[in-house]
Amino acid sequence: MKALASEPAIGVIGGSGLYELEGLTDVKWQKVQTPFGAPSDAYCVGRFAGRRVIFLPRHGRGHRVTPSELNFRANIWGFRFLGAQWVISISAVGSMKEAIRPLDLVIPDQFFDTTRRRVSSFFGDGIVAHVGMAEPVCADLAAALATAAQETSATVHRGGTYICIEGPQFSTRAESRVYRSWGVDVIGMTNMPEAKLAREAELCYATLALATDYDVWHETHEAVSVEAVVQSLLKNVATAKDVLRRVIPAIAPARKCECPSLLKNAVITNPAAFPPKTRKKLALLLDNYFPRGRKSLSRGRHHLPRERSRRAPAAGHPRSKPASRSPLQ
Numbered sequence: 001m002k003a004l005a006s007e008p009a010i011g012v013i014g015g016s017g018l019y020e021l022e023g024l025t026d027v028k029w030q031k032v033q034t035p036f037g038a039p040s041d042a043y044c045v046g047r048f049a050g051r052r053v054i055f056l057p058r059h060g061r062g063h064r065v066t067p068s069e070l071n072f073r074a075n076i077w078g079f080r081f082l083g084a085q086w087v088i089s090i091s092a093v094g095s096m097k098e099a100i101r102p103l104d105l106v107i108p109d110q111f112f113d114t115t116r117r118r119v120s121s122f123f124g125d126g127i128v129a130h131v132g133m134a135e136p137v138c139a140d141l142a143a144a145l146a147t148a149a150q151e152t153s154a155t156v157h158r159g160g161t162y163i164c165i166e167g168p169q170f171s172t173r174a175e176s177r178v179y180r181s182w183g184v185d186v187i188g189m190t191n192m193p194e195a196k197l198a199r200e201a202e203l204c205y206a207t208l209a210l211a212t213d214y215d216v217w218h219e220t221h222e223a224v225s226v227e228a229v230v231q232s233l234l235k236n237v238a239t240a241k242d243v244l245r246r247v248i249p250a251i252a253p254a255r256k257c258e259c260p261s262l263l264k265n266a267v268i269t270n271p272a273a274f275p276p277k278t279r280k281k282l283a284l285l286l287d288n289y290f291p292r293g294r295k296s297l298s299r300g301r302h303h304l305p306r307e308r309s310r311r312a313p314a315a316g317h318p319r320s321k322p323a324s325r326s327p328l329q
C-alpha cells in the first residue's frame with residue numbers, strides 16, 4: 001500500500017474543542033481503512049495558503065472517543081497513507097507550573113508516558129523495531145510552531161515536558177503533586193503514544209499545547225472541571241486556529257530534519273526472517289528500506305512474455321491492447 005498523494009501534506013490533529021478547520025478550500029472528507037482498523041473519523045483533506053492540509057478531529061466529530069479508546073495507530077497511519085509529512089498536534093492541557101497560566105501556549109519538547117492500556121507501536125508480529133525517542137519532537141516543526149505562536153497575542157512557552165496520563169478521569173491531588181515534583185510542565189491524555197507512532201511513521205510531530213486550567217494542585221484556583229476546561233477551550237480554539245493560519249504557509253519542503261529516515265537503522269529483525277504477512281501489512285513503512293523480494297519481480301517477468309506470446313510476438317505493446325482488456329480497469 002503506497003501513499004496516495006505525491007504532494008507532501010501538513011497534517012493537523014484537532015484536540016478537544018477543535019473539530020473542524022475553517023478556511024480550507026477544495027475540501028473532501030476522506031475515509032481511510034488501515035491495517036490497524038479505523039481512525040477516529042474521516043480525514044478532512046483540503047488546501048490552505050497553497051498547501052495541502054489534512055485535518056483529523058482526534059476524538060471524532062462530536063467528541064465521541066475517550067483517550068483510552070483512541071485508535072492511535074490507525075490515526076497516525078492514515079496521515080502517512082494520505083501523504084502527510086508533518087503532523088501538528090493541537091492539545092488541551094492542564095498547567096503544572098504557576099508560570100503557565102490558563103490560555104497560555106506551550107510547545108513541549110519532551111513527553112513522559114504514564115499510560116497503561118494503549119498499543120504504542122506499529123511493529124510486532126515478527127518484525128521488531130526500536131525507534132529513538134530521546135528527542136520525541138521535530139525541532140524544525142516545533143520552531144515553526146513557536147514562531148507562529150509568538151505572532152499571536154498569547155503568551156508562549158517554548159519547550160517543556162508533557163506528561164500523558166491514561167484518563168479519562170483527571171488526576172488525584174496526590175498524583176498531581178507527584179507529577180509536579182517530577183518537574184513536568186503540562187498534563188494531558190492523548191499525546192502518547194501518538195508521538196511514538198508519529199516517529200515510527202517518520203512524520204515530523206510537534207504539539208501546540210493550550211493550557212485550560214491548573215489541574216488540581218493549585219491552592220487558590222479551583223480544581224479542574226469539564227466546565228472550566230470548556231470555558232478556556234472556546235478561547236483557546238480561536239488562538240489555535242490563528243497559529244495554524246500562520247504556521248501552515250511557513251512549513252516548507254524538503255524536510256531537513258532527521259524524521260524522514262528514523263526507521264533506517266531501527267529495524268533489528270533479519271529481513272530474511274520477516275513473516276510475509278507482517279511485511280505486507282507494514283509495506284507503507286518498510287518499502288523504503290527493504291525493497292520487495294525477487295519473488296514478485298520474477299513472477300512479473302514470467303508473466304509478460306507469456307502475455308506477449310499469445311498476441312503479436314515481440315511487437316506487442318501493452319498500450320496496443322484494446323482498452324477494455326486493460327487489467328487496470
Ligand SMILES: [Zn+2]
Pocket residue numbers: 138139140141203204205255257258259260
Ligand atoms: Zn522533522
